[in-house]
Amino acid sequence: MITLQTFFQEARAGRLTGIRCRQCSELAIPPKEFCPSCHQRAWEAVPLAGHGTIASFTVIRVAPRGRTAEAPYAVAVVKLAEGVSLLGRVIDIPFDSLRIGLPVRFRPLLTADRTVVGFGPA
């Protein structure tokens, strides 16, 4: 079972982990107890390569408390090569070159106590 904790421990080390249903082959991002497709409980961990393309993106200019110093910053939903999507912060890509379909690559964004999913240039 891949918990949120193990997902982010792995992500911190640069490894993305998905889960695949042994019953129906559905691929998902953890945490999931039951398969949303066949409702079985037969997950196995599968490594995700971290390559994908931007499905949608935004540049956030009014940020929440604690993140105002980081604004403006971009957030994207990325469709991974394996077929699942993952949301994360966009890193090191100029705002004016962001577009739907742009290839990107997973890169964790690390602070002392936190791991954030990030995507940088492919």
Added chain:
Amino acid sequence: MRRVGVIGVGVTPFGKHERSSAELFAEAAAEALDDAGLAPTAIQAIYFGNVVGGPAERQLHMGPQAASILGLPWVPTTRFETACATSHAAFRHAVMEVASGTSDVVLVGGAERVLDIPTETATELFAYASDAAFEQPAGLTVPGVFALIARAHMAKYGTTEEQMAHVAVKNHRHGALNPKAQFRKEITLEQVLASPRIADPLKLYDCCPFTDGGAAVLLASEEAARRSRRPVWVLASAAASDAMCLHDKKDLTRALATERAAQTAYRQAGLGPKDVDVVELHDCFTIAEIVATEGLGLFEPGTGGTAAEKGWTSLGGKLPVNPSGGLKAKGHPIGATGAAQIAEIVTQLRGEAGPRQVEGARIGLAHTLGGNTATVLVSLFGLE
């Protein structure tokens, strides 16, 4: 199950208040009791909605607090939270309490107070409605959620920033006619397009404001409602969900929870989208109104932007949407919004909406969406 009628509605003015959420709800409840011609002691249960009162007001347990302010400290209360759909979720459960025969008269509604905290703090508290592991750490805000939806809708259907701006212009035009609205001034397309960017492609005037306010609805069993002077009947009340994380949603251009809740509500009522005369829907952002009109079956997928642009959703258009001014101009006190939308539909069906009246409206629909589109409530109302 018994039929359920709405016998009274009350809404505080929306905007800045110096009163607590529980006080605001009590003020709205007093107006609803007055509207129904009932004494407070008729109330047998209270269903109350509030979202960020914990961190914003350091107050949980607002149900009994509101009951105490109403002089009814013995009445059972329950607090609901489904992000921005909170008081509409409370409404659905209150309907079930009356329909089941448990109570004959139930008070339902909600309140929110956030204008006394800084904008970045309110932005953080509202973002708690997004996923705490993936979305909040990435810095996703609620405007950011709808910006991602807007960009996907623009790419798939060719929806434009101008079409989204038309939604804002229309809802401000309606809000100018509503004495309870937070913004009672018309705005131009140019003002919307030139307003500061919040989360691209959404600009300030694509976004509803932060708002303080309360709203209340009194429900009664058919027998009790028949004694009231002008009951409006609850024809359906349905809830649905979608995946919590944006990245788990199958299609960013659709609100699946809206489609599911609408289908259930239409089936309960034996009605379809063509039967609806007036709609109050969740326009927290201009793109949200466009996606909702499509998900409710009012317009074909991809044509919600055209509907706004052509004036189909304006007062006087083929299907007026948000005659109250919507969340955009009326304001969005998140815990009160669903009940306030229902209050507007009831007012419209009674023919008491004054200059913003939709002439001859007999069937009304209220649609409320929670936060990141993972919760939606749809209710239908009629005169018979």
